Amino acid sequence: MHGRSSVPVLFVLLLGVSSLAYADWCEEKFADVPKESPVIQMLITVCRIVDIIKNSQSNKTESDERLYLAVLLRTDNLVFTEEVTGQGDFNSTELTSLPGGIAVDFDPVEGFMYCTEKGIYKTRLDGSDYSIVFNSTVTGEGLAIDWVARNIYWTEKDAIKVSRMDGSRQKKLLINDTLDGVRPIAVDPSRGKIYWTEWGDNPRIASAWMDGSNVKTLVSDDIQWPNGMAIDIKRNKIYWGDAYTDKIYSINTDGTERKTLSTGDNPHIFGMSYLDDYIYWTDWKTNQIERFNVAEDSINSYIATMPSDMQPFGIKATKLYPPPGITSPCGQDNGRCAHLCFNTPEGIRCGCEDGWELEQGGSCVKV
Structure with a gap:
């Protein structure tokens, strides 16, 4: 190694180090090099810094690995939150001080649950730190958080809108000349696309770039009441439930390879979410929360039944930290x-x- 020209080589090599801690790897790599060299001292220091960053990112607690289900209950203005331990145990908490709502999403960066009502409010999963993001005269039908770019997307009957996380800089991306009965919305921050369903005279599932341009219809045949919808970013899949056919379907995000996943007894699917091979949804008629394993193509699995006077609306399955590998150039400044x-x-x-x-x-x- 000689002078500054060797420095970039080290950073390339660091990307392939996995079995040893970075600092240990550096010490081993430069064992025969005089440690008094300022360049070597600098490189070992860099290795130690990267090692600290790596450890801090991987040092997740048991609670970080748990699955949380946030379910909005419209009746009596209750929000019901379930924590799923992964072992089939469900611990429920009724949050009676919140105004309920239609759609829900979670920001894994700051740890807030966002909900649509007449406007958008946010709260912790335990109901604390409640605040109104903004008020509106119109109830939002769908909600999606771009946690990387720090934007909120939401739908109204004939519009898709976006703002910053604090509700500022509100912008109409798409309006009623192209939309008809918009319901749920989902985002793919890395690939720069949004997806939504429409319930109007010409029901469909559609996509656009995140700035609202390049609108594309993905599904328009054999579709009636596309209600709940979720995106599987890893598999490039869209899942949706049709409240008319009582079935759950999937397509690739480019609109190809449509499949019927579940033909079980799903009388009226409303909210839907996806996490770790499972689709979760709420059903208006049965008042149940159910899930389906897309990896195993299994039958529906019952999770919980809401009280008869508490109709379940939106649902969000989440963990407490951002999913790995999701990046966006908008995440920097x-x-x-x-x-x-x-x-x-x-x-x-x-x-x-x-x-x-x-x-x-x-x-x-x-x-």
């Missing part, structure tokens, strides 16, 4: 966009809140 940063298949696109106009360089001016 908001992509240098003044208002909103959208990751797309062609890279970053900046956007401005309603009433503002985009200029070169990502800045916005009021119109």
